[in-house]
Amino acid sequence: xxxxxxFSLNATDGKARTGxxxxxxxxxxxxxxxxxxxxxxxxxxxxxNVRATGADILLGNTYHLMLRPTAERIDRLGGLHDFMNWxxxxxTDSGGFQVMSLTALRKITEQGVRFKSHIDGSxxxxxxxxxMEIQRLLGSDIVMCFDECPxxxxxxxxxxxxxxxxxxxxxxxxxxxxxxxxxALFGIxxxxxxxxxxxxxxxxxxxxxxxxYAIGGLAVGEGQKAMFETLDYAPDMLPxxxxxxxMGVGKPDDIVxxxxxxxxxxxxxxxxxxxxxxxxxxxxxxxxxxxxxxxxDPRPIDEHCNCxxxxxxxxxxxxxxxxxxxxxxxxLLTWHNLHYYQEIMQGMRDAIAAGRFAxxxxxxxxxxxxxxxxxx
Ligand SMILES: [Zn+2]
Numbered sequence: 001x002x003x004x005x006x007f008s009l010n011a012t013d014g015k016a017r018t019g020x021x022x023x024x025x026x027x028x029x030x031x032x033x034x035x036x037x038x039x040x041x042x043x044x045x046x047x048x049n050v051r052a053t054g055a056d057i058l059l060g061n062t063y064h065l066m067l068r069p070t071a072e073r074i075d076r077l078g079g080l081h082d083f084m085n086w087x088x089x090x091x092t093d094s095g096g097f098q099v100m101s102l103t104a105l106r107k108i109t110e111q112g113v114r115f116k117s118h119i120d121g122s123x124x125x126x127x128x129x130x131x132m133e134i135q136r137l138l139g140s141d142i143v144m145c146f147d148e149c150p151x152x153x154x155x156x157x158x159x160x161x162x163x164x165x166x167x168x169x170x171x172x173x174x175x176x177x178x179x180x181x182x183x184a185l186f187g188i189x190x191x192x193x194x195x196x197x198x199x200x201x202x203x204x205x206x207x208x209x210x211x212x213y214a215i216g217g218l219a220v221g222e223g224q225k226a227m228f229e230t231l232d233y234a235p236d237m238l239p240x241x242x243x244x245x246x247m248g249v250g251k252p253d254d255i256v257x258x259x260x261x262x263x264x265x266x267x268x269x270x271x272x273x274x275x276x277x278x279x280x281x282x283x284x285x286x287x288x289x290x291x292x293x294x295x296x297d298p299r300p301i302d303e304h305c306n307c308x309x310x311x312x313x314x315x316x317x318x319x320x321x322x323x324x325x326x327x328x329x330x331x332l333l334t335w336h337n338l339h340y341y342q343e344i345m346q347g348m349r350d351a352i353a354a355g356r357f358a359x360x361x362x363x364x365x366x367x368x369x370x371x372x373x374x375x376x
Pocket of ligand 1 (some may be wrong): 301302305306307308309310311336339
C-alpha cells in the first residue's frame, strides 16, 4: 500500500469539490463526514457498524483520551487503531477547543494552557509540543495543530490577538511534528467573522506549509447565516490542492452549504448524540421519536432508507424502546443518523462528479421542505 499521504481532486462543480485523500490506512472519499469517537468509541456503535454506514475515517478527541485512559497507556497497548478496533484512518483534534469549552479553571499563556480535568480536578498542561506528542502516541493519521478558539461573539481585538497566537502555535506545532511519512499535519485558520483576519491567518499558514487546512472558529454560536457568509470567502483563501476541513459542523443543511462553498471534510457529534436523545435526521427533516404520534405507527422512519433501524423496525417499536430507555434505542437511532449523514455525502460526491450539484441541492431542500409523513 502507498505509504504517503496525498490528496487528489477528481471533479469540481461550482465551488463544490470531490476527490480522494490517500493514507497508508486507506482512502477517504471527499467530501467526507467524520463520525466522532470521543473516548475511543462512537457511542452505541461497533466500529464495523460505523464502517458499514459508509464512514472512511473517524475523529478522536485528544482532550478526553489524554485524561482517560491517557495517551501513554494507549501507546503501550499498540496505539488507538488497535485499542478501539478501527484500522482505517483516524483524525485527532488538538485538545485546545475542548479545554476551552469543557474546563472551567484554565490559564492561557504564550506557552500553552494549564487546566483542571473535568473528570477528577487534576491539573494538566497542553502546549503545541505536548499536543503533537499526544497525537503521535495515539497514532493519529491526521494531526491537528494546537490552537486557541475564542467563543463568539468576541471583540475584534480579542479575535486578532488570539488568531496571531494560534499562528505562532501553528509554527511550533509544525516544528514539533517533524517529518513523519504517511502522517499529515493540518493547520487551522482562525479570525472569527473578520475577512481580513481570515486572510492574514491563511497567509501565515500557507507560509508554514501544511498537508491540509482546517477552518476553525466557526459553529461556535454565530448562527448559520454568519457561518455561510464567512464560508463564502474563507475556503478560497486556502490552497486548492490540499483538503479543507470545516471543524465541528454540523446539521445536514450546514454540511450541504459548506460543501457547496468548497469544504472537503467535516465532523460533528450531532448524528450520534442525537441518536441517544431520540432526535432523528431524515430526508424529510428532523423528527423526534419520543413524540406520541409515533406510538401506533407501523411504518419505518424512512421507507427509502436501508439501515437496520428502517429495514427491520417500526416507528412504534423505536418509540417504545426509547421510552423504555432500552440500549437498543441508542444503537438503532445512532446507526440511522450516521447512515443518513453518509448517504448525504455519497449523494453529494456523485452529484459533483456528474456536474449536477445544483440539482441535487434543490432536491435536498425540496424534500426537507415537504416535512415528515402524515401521522397514521
Ligand atoms: Zn434508516
